[in-house]
Amino acid sequence: DVKVGMITTLSGGGASLGIDTRDGFMLAMEEANRNDVKVIIEDDQRKPDIAVQLADKMIQSEKVDVLTGIVWSNLAMAVVPATTAQGLFYLSTNAAPAQLAGKGCNPNYFSVSYQNDNLHEGAGAYATQAGFKNTFILAPNYPAGIDSLTGFKRFYEGDLAGEVYTKLGQTDYAAEIAQIRASGADSVFFFLPGGMGISFLKQYADSGVDLPVVGPAFSFDQGILQAVGEAAVGVKNSSTWSKDLDNEANAAFVAAFQQKYDRLPSIYAAQGYDTANLLLSAIDKADVNDDAAFAAALKEADFASVRGEFSFAANNHPIQNVYVREVIKEGDVFTNKIVGTALEDHANAYVDECKM
């Protein structure tokens, strides 16, 4: 039997992401309907020390074999190294910080989502394709924000009209919008996850500045879009998944998710779903206690991903397409549709740093 420990955020501000992750993951588990896999779910409250404590509990008392579910990079950094150091497997449903992709990579650690930079790189590639020449870029002042702008610049070939770091958790962007207006930019890239993005988009739409905007999928997630409303319509964003991605697995997933939870799935749900299916595929092939064999089984990625083509790069991070989506209104619901592909079969920038 395999025991899986899921640590994710189920209460407080960021709960919606964790709930989607859990629901996607559990949907796959239910569909598989097997009794040799047991999942234990705990709420990390988005606090690193709680996450560490839960990991300890799952490892020491529950004796799990695999951990998964963490949404946030800083929590992942707190849990993942210690987990893999103790010989357990960790499958990331979302957070995939650079440290764990490069020098800190580990044969027992797999990111089933992406590498954190991927969507930003996609946005940068799109900005280049779209012919943007002078983009204004902004992100919060914390490691993920800095990585984001770096990732964008990696694939963006035009000039920068401005580069601004905002406060983490900032809610008022009037000053930045004024800067954008004055900068002579021809476009805007922003990475502002969660409520920050909602605030920015609403205020941007109301400001009268109407330069094209692009951002990573985090700010255009199914859960968030309804709160942004009209202000988001038409905005382009980069994503590795979309509900209208044309493949069989995805169609089935979207339908089943809607059926079961009565809402549209988000990218977090999709990643959770994929993670569970990857895990199940490996369990069928190898014994979880045989580290090498199980790692190899995971690495084959022999499952039907809702993202279509899916394989792992040398550092156990996905090779996949990054798409460009546009926000649209479907009836009463705001959602995304794919309008192009920014990067094809894209891996990540850290593969070479990883020695394993």
Next chain:
Amino acid sequence: MSTILIIEQVLNGLQSGVMLFLMAAGLTLIFGVMGLINLAHGSLYMVGAFAAAAVAGVTGSFVLALIAALAAAALAGAVIEVAVIRRLYDSDHLDQVLATFALILIFSEGTRWVFGSFPLFLDIPDALSGPVTLPGGIQYPLYRLALIGVGLLVAFGLWLLIERTRIGIQIRAGENDREMIAALGVDISKLYTLVFALGAALAGLAGALVGAIQSVQVGMGEPVLILAFVVIVIGGIGSIKGAFIGALLVGLTDTLVGIFLPEVLKLFMDAAPATSAGSSIASMSIYILMSLVLIWRPSGLFGARA
């Protein structure tokens, strides 16, 4: 950097200050005037925003949404006061801290229980959307101008209430010596329930007004709570005027330092570290401001009373 931009940023600073005042106003009333440390003030702010979003979602009317926000927050405030706070006036400030912290937990998760985990939608009314052109060619969102107006009105109204009316005097007297004012025939309990409801309503109003241009989500109240505390402490607890000046100071500092410090640093160092160092210091700026003010005047700018 053009003068227009500088003027616009000063305007932004002032406007964010007024918005802060709107949030701080209710807190000043409760904290400053009634002497109660109400950590749950942020929750009332959230209640207002959620009530507004829910009603706007059903009726589509912003006016109704505002009324709902006021009513829901006032009601929540009155209920809290009667059920919990009333028993705590005589006890330690610390008991109030614990109790209102507990209320935060209850409100946050209660709201999530009722409305789900996803942020809600609340938009500004059509009549107030879009920018207007100010003299000098500055484009400025009309809604934000409206916010400034409301903030000024609230400031003036509150000042009148507290400083100029008999009820205001009685409230302040109650803060000094509750037992005594009651023994002299003033129904201070009822008065305090009213004040608490009023403070809560103001928080709810702020939540609804600000929620229209920010995100309406669980936990939205706590960062605001801290800022509001900073504001009233800088201004001097119990002083409406102080809260107003404090809010403007904080708004200006926050906006201008964040924008201009990286630029200034770029004169001395490379662009990338300048941006990052500049914004790091900027995020601390209001706290630095507050400690400087308090080191200089230990009871805030207008806190002669404390």
Next chain:
Amino acid sequence: MSLLSVKSLTASYGVSQALFGVDLDINPGEVVALMGRNGMGKSTTVKAICRMIAAGGTLEFAGQNLHALPSHKAARLGLGLVPEGRRCFRDLTVAENLLATSRLGDWDMGRVTQLFPRLGERQSQLSASLSGGEQQMLAIGRALMTNPRLLILDEATEGLAPIIRQEIWAAINRLKADTDMAILVIDKTLAELEQVCDRAVVLERGKTVWSGTMAALTPEISERYVGV
């Protein structure tokens, strides 16, 4: 019928009982002294009457059972308290202190400042920065502003200069002559009490041990219960 009627009053602070049976009656227009050594329960009696602490026994004012009323309602029946230690509202100005509790009646700002001109002079000063004596005047003025039927002065002249003391006694005399306000006074100056009061009630260890007219208060009795 008496304005205030107190019988077998008991009261405790937590576990320690302070009153064991106080009897006290006041008729309209009467000035009564409540006497006793330090710590015998005078202030506690006053607090019980004003419903500031819970008490047992009979407690009636103007025919109403005070036990049934919260403190502010009791006060509105016409109890005007000048508490021990003055307890002015520190952060309020003199004028605000007076306004805070005023109720319609003969007493208003004008009349109070006439009684204590110094309060008029310091109208806009914060009461915390008043001198001790000024605060005492303010506390009396504040109680008068409620237009009470029974004025209760706990330590009526504590900390006042002799000349002001005389003013206050004069004021009490005037109140006695001009109005039918009843007055309950606690003060340590026996000689002065004797001049203004009609009757005295003496407490010892939380009990009424003597009551009678001022004339009947012989030196032996005051020596025994008050120590002079």
Next chain:
Amino acid sequence: MTETILATYGITKSFGALKASNDISIDLRPGEIHAIIGPNGAGKSTLIGQICGSLAPDAGRVELMGQDVTTLSTDQRARAGLGRTFQISALAMEDTVLENATLGAMGASGRPWRFWSAALGDRSLRARAEAALERVGLADHKTKRCADLSHGQRRQLEVAVALTLEPKAFVMDEPMAGLGAEGSKNLTGFLDSLRQEAPILLVEHDMDAVFALADRISVLVYGEVIATGSVDQIRSDPRVREAYLGESA
């Protein structure tokens, strides 16, 4: 030996337009009780505040045992030998009577920087505290919390705490306030005996006590000393009668 224990020279203090102290020079000699009287609001407490260091004078000088203490803080003055009582009792209400007295003994004996041994276990501290309580008649209430004392008892404790300091000079702001007739009488007797230990600067409105105790009286009106003299001189001074005493006395 210095002729004066405590003296002020030209103390001046204004609150806005109000001159609360105007060029006040007074002194306190060994073995005497020097009473300061004056109408309410004349500036007595303000003067005491400046002597004890809680208020800084705008101009003028305070000397204790010939040493200029004007720039010293309150606690430094206390250690230099100034023992004061407050007009409104300032006691640690949650603590017991004995603890309050021990606090005084501790301050006087030097530093509170001992973190391990129990304060009440210190024999000498305790003896000093208990002796002071004994003298004011609170010995029976040692273990009561201050909050449970009556007003009058608190006044007694206020004096006891000052006693534990064994100061060079006492400064007392209305120690009789709130004491019953009997209490005043007792305290009067007590202060009378206390002057042997250290002289007392006494602010008091209780004229019976003042006339019984004072060697000298200074009269303060509107921040100025209008008269200084013996009991009889002051009693018969028409200005004093007009400003302060009225018809009484």
Next chain:
Amino acid sequence: MSRETLFNAALLLGLIAVPAWAVMTDEPFTITLATRAVILALAAAGLNIALGIGGLVSLGHAVFFGIGGYAMGILAHHAQSYTPLMEWPFLIEGTKFMPLIWLLAIVVSALVALVIGILSLRTTGAYFIMITLAFGQMFYYFAISWSTYGGEDGMSIYVRNDFPGLNTLAPIQFYGLCLAILVVVLVFSARLRRSPFGLALNAARQVPARVEAVGMDPMRLKLVAFVISGVITGLAGALFADLNRFVSPTMFSWQFSGEIMILVILGGVGRLFGPVAGAVTFVALEHFLGGITEFWHIFLGLILLAVVLFARGGITGLVAGKEATHD
């Protein structure tokens, strides 16, 4: 023996018995949970000295907790990556030796407490609360953008640090170490409360004017209390980091300051074992309620509310009644 003493003894015995219970029921994680409670109790015991005796309502104690954490994080980080902490003017290497880490945590906490104390103690009441919070926020934002040491992501230390004669990776041994430190601090607190310093500090909280008038400087008393308090909380921070083998800026956050304060209030302000009772209760609630429902915060809130409304003096007050006066 008073009820409070009995209650305290029961608490302590309970803590000592945890490992045995964990082994018997085969729930080894209970030890880790108890270690967390003990360390939080230590942090709260630090605050309890400033708050409970000195009346200093510090909403910035996370500063010291974080300093302790980063002392551990930085030293161990350099030790594990074999890079020196500093080469100029003299070489300082990282270390994995706990006592050295603690020493650094203590010294830095003391210095920072001294500076914050000097600046903050000019204010009182709510102003003090807020100025300490302000310092906390400064440290928090600084840590977030301190990219050398991980910024918001914090730092992972893969292996727990060493203590001579112990295998700190064994949960029981690490627990024993933490518990021993807690007991030492509690004994010290107990003595402190009755010492001359404690008496004076207690009075300085109630009537500073009186303390001054008897020749002591209330400011200085409070400052010393603040420093002692900061040092203890800093030490707790170092242990906490070692427990999690991880540090991050959340250790500096105002929420954490608030949580430490909540522990003290919940357990009973100024009560010797208040922090212990508070921490044990809180950690237990957090752990067990979390398993019951997703909306467990509501229940946590209701329980805390009940404690405030019905138990004056926190849990200790509820169980042991009002504090007895000592002669």
